[in-house]
Amino acid sequence: MKVLAAMSGGVDSAVAAARAAEAGHEVVGVHMALSKSRDQTRTGSRGCCTVEDASDARVAAERIGIPYYVWDLSDDFHDLVVEDFLTEYAAGRTPNPCVRCNERIKFASLLERATALGFDAVCTGHYASIRADGPGGAPSLHRSRNQAKDQSYVLAVMGPEAARRSLFPLGEDETKEAVRAEARKRGLGVSTKPDSYDICFVADGDTRGFLERHLGEAPGEVVDTGGTVLGTHRGTHGFTVGQRRGLGIQQPAADGAPRYVVDIDPASRQVVIGAAELLSRRELVATDLIAFEPLEAGRAVTAQIRAHGEALPGRILEVPTAATTPASGGTSGGLLRVALDTPVRGVAPGQTLVLYDGDRVLAAATLERRP
Incomplete structure (x- = not known):
């Protein structure tokens, strides 16, 4: 089978690509360049897809013995993930950009390009499993055996067609330590590389600052469920339902209980706060x-x-x-x-x-x- 291995530059995707090659598939490695900033480096980023990551993926591909390419998907990523993130927050919603990236980039844009080039499947280092136990024996998506690293939640938007054309070689591994040990045994230099985390395009981890820089300020009121004004804010996009800290209010609740964001109305620019029970x-x-x-x-x-x-x-x-x-x-x-x-x-x-x-x-x- 002709397999396109998505190589992020981390240990998981490197081991997944190595296993696919070892299984006898014709494997080609590809790194998705998602950042428009070519100056972004891992030391200044908490996410993935940095300049160093592309280099690490290339070295891993050489060690495995497979061809390797870098594909520039930064325009797709900006339009389909970053802009969606900004639009959703502006509308008072709380998106998960990793879900959107999996749906629209890794299992849409990437799979579309792979199909056009004649590949049979896409291989990634996600912790999930594809098993032929769906209705009629169709391939279905399952949780990973490694419950702590399970990524089936963020992969669920891939849909059944993408599941039929995906390989997740790490899905049956029970620990990340076992994957790192295998990487060391295979001589992959990424065996000790830290995991990426947080939102990859918010390099400093300051999501509120990122939103303010891109959406600007839109001052409004912080009110209780009865409509009483308790404070002001610089933009509804700085809040999410369930948030407790940074509400911008001075006076405590009459009963002294904590208060939370229970609703966000971008149209009126109001952030509504209330008691914990309103969140259930x-x-x-x-x-x-x-x-x-x-x-x-x-x-x-x-x-x-x-x-x-x-x-x-x-x-x-x-x-x-x-x-x-x-x-x-x-x-x-x-x-x-x-x-x-x-x-x-x-x-x-x-x-x-x-x-x-x-x-x-x-x-x-x-x-x-x-x-």
Whole structure:
């Protein structure tokens, strides 16, 4: 099989590419250059895809003995991930840029280019598994055996078609230490390289500062649920539902209890704060459903709303009209409604909702405001 191995410059993608080559596949390594700033370096970045990362990926590819190329996907990344991030925050929503990157870059732009060049599959170092146990024996996406590193949540938006054409060689590994040990054994210099973290295009980790620089200031009011003005802010994009600190208010609640952001209204420029109990929800409503198999009302599922959050048991209340598995991993219109057995806190519009059956991914969708 002809395989395109996405090589970030880290240990996981290097070992994944090595395993694919060792399995007898015809492997070509490619590094996706996502940053428009060619001056970005790892010492000044907390993310991935820096100048040093491209160099590390090249050295790893040479050690494995596979061809290696750098593809400039910075325009796609800026338009489909960075701009989406800014637009969503401006609309009072809380997106996960890693989800968007996986959906629109790694398993859309990259797979499209791979297909055009005659590759059969894309291989990455993600911690997830593809198994042939979906309906009719179709390939399905599963959690990694390494629960601490599991990335099935951020991969769920890839859809069934991309799953059929993806290889995740690390999905059955139980520890990251085992992967690093294998990298050392293979002579890969990235064996001790630290993991990337946080938002890769916010190099200094200051998300609020990044948003202010790009969206500017739009002053407004901080109010309680009764509409009483408690303070001011410089822009609703500096807040997320569930936030407790940096609210810009001086007077404490009458009962002395902590207060949190419970709603954001960009149109009126108001940030609404309230008691913790207002953050709890038993019912989740989402749109833009990407289903790996047909869903039906009444089905028991577990639901996860954060990358490393707990998966909570519940059941599907409603699926979009005629919602079936999208033939190409596309989205279906209408609402997905899920009732949880126990309430979950901090549900914010724009977050990704992923449904599981055990460790198998059933679907992904985008959370909306309260029903």
